[in-house]
Amino acid sequence: MRDFLPKEKGTRNHLLAKIIGSYAAHGFQEIETPALEAIERLSSGDGGDNEKLAFRVLKRGEELEQAIGSGADALSDLGLRYDLTVPLTRYYATNFSKLPKVFKAIQVGPVWRAERPQKGRYRQFVQCDIDIIGDDSNFSEIELLNASLNALSAIGIGDARVRINHRKLLTDSISSLGVDSSQHAKAMITIDKLDKIGIEGVALEMKERFGEEVASATSSWLASMSAGLQIPSELMEIFTALEILHPGKLRFDPTLVRGMGYYTGTIFEIEHPESGSSIGGGGRYDGMVGKWLGANVPAVGISIGFERVAELVSESATSLKSLVIVFDHENQAAALATQAEAITAGYLVRLEITPKKLNVVLDSLKEQGFQEFALLEDPQSGFKRLNIKPIS
């Protein structure tokens, strides 16, 4: 978990506003859920491996007293959300009567995972999600990918690419390798390691798990990927619709797995040449929302990992002008009035009572991002008469 200094926070605010603004421009609407959810919800199985990483909150008062001495599970009633998808399905079940039939949601906020500290992994980090609930057509996938690629362009990451697959194609492939459907989840875990351990590594693990024949079929299947791949009919509409605005940005990858168990259709992952890992991903999860409502509710979503994209953006200058007005102690009221005028003129204005060492103070403020300064020499003449100079 990290503190953010003023400059970092300014850059993050700027990027988040651009992403949210871009999503909103595409007709998505922002919502908010609480950081804490009931622990049963966070342990329902929908969160996959992330469930083990949930920070659990201790019960309070009498309930805690009664639970003390019992096992760990009895001690906790709430937990910090580890993603924004599980809270969204709860939100939709709670609020669906007040939402449009097809709900296009933006969620941007922190999530928490009790990861072991390591480089580039944080225990509190921000996810930027959009989801479409209530539409089973492929146009939802098209809108999510269009909006995400445009949001990334808006922050200067125009060269992001999307790998795309379909869970049905994946399970068909795995069946044709000779893996029984009850073992598909295990096979997916192995295939998901392709980027890290290569074809030989995957084949070796498949051999250990499913025997020689499956391993050999896997090797042939993975080797055939290097040839040109036809885009399958399940994904053709998506490729066609996005080709004009995002030519060449999509790539069909029959080996793409995505870890979560809840995906039922298309799955996608956003990658960037300068990032070692994916910068976002998502897919269709038609069964998950309906489970809480007792109805069939299609849903598809995509999540951008904010810390990952923030690392890719070199510098983000906000366009706001900033000014330090230096004044003598006896002119406090006049300084406030001049500041008010300068704010109206579009400046961010820091007031500074004349210090002993003006240069030292101005240098330190320049480091904080202040660009210009002026001395309030004639207190009554106001902003227009200020002699504004760059901090050199």
Next chain:
Amino acid sequence: MRDFLPKEKGTRNHLLAKIIGSYAAHGFQEIETPALEAIERLSSGDGGDNEKLAFRVLKRGEELEQAIGSGADALSDLGLRYDLTVPLTRYYATNFSKLPKVFKAIQVGPVWRAERPQKGRYRQFVQCDIDIIGDDSNFSEIELLNASLNALSAIGIGDARVRINHRKLLTDSISSLGVDSSQHAKAMITIDKLDKIGIEGVALEMKERFGEEVASATSSWLASMSAGLQIPSELMEIFTALEILHPGKLRFDPTLVRGMGYYTGTIFEIEHPESGSSIGGGGRYDGMVGKWLGANVPAVGISIGFERVAELVSESATSLKSLVIVFDHENQAAALATQAEAITAGYLVRLEITPKKLNVVLDSLKEQGFQEFALLEDPQSGFKRLNIKPIS
């Protein structure tokens, strides 16, 4: 804890952006601290009664196993912050070498308190704080109050007022009532109830705690308040500097207490005629930051309770135009291209495949804030040829 629907979230975003923008315009800089802090920090005594309301996070892994069976205190290593002041003092101690000598900070974010659920109290709520660390002059108080009153004006709450007192004046008064300085904290708790229980109630409680003589002196003291009060020299500079920009907004209130034990100088509370309780408050806490640094670091801050001010603001229209473009399924790519043009023209654009009942869908989207719609009748002619109509 609450979910926010799209409209509520839109209003909250709009108000928060105005508040943060106004603070930034006055030369304050936004920072961010993590939601979780070490439990020792949250139990140091600086948080006063709020410490009892902290949500504690269960230890994990081996540490939890070792702690199971011990008392409640051993079970937790982290907690959710219950205010933004305690994290700020930790932040300053951690990062002061990278901060300007006089640090003017904005902190806006959620805090959590395990309150019993009741009307208008939430277990997750947003505070908007500004603080000045490193300046012992009264100009810090002047800047905080000026920026806060201007931020409130920016969201349409121009008729907020500030009650102001000084801890030294308060303790002098309590001494002169005949209360020993070791008993001052107790006396303050009683005087702090003046709004609720009136002069007679306060006198009765003072009698129970300190006897007849103190009670009688208290009654006289409180009764004398109804006469005109001279502004004391400790506060005169603040009144003078703010009189031009905020005439009549400040009121000296010698009975103002503010609950927290850490205040050392000026204290203030922001009130509004339409709000039963204060909408913000703060004061000088010169001892608290330095304690963690082993140095003398003056500090003063003010916090606006965001849920309280959000209730006072009737409606906040964002100025963005919004549009629903309705298109036939075969024109997906053209719809995306037209949407892109409409976004460039400044619209928030929701795409909608021609539904069976257009009127029902448009009515539902109007409820979500969409104002206009257009049918994409000629897919290739683009945004300029759209016939945009209000949703009636």
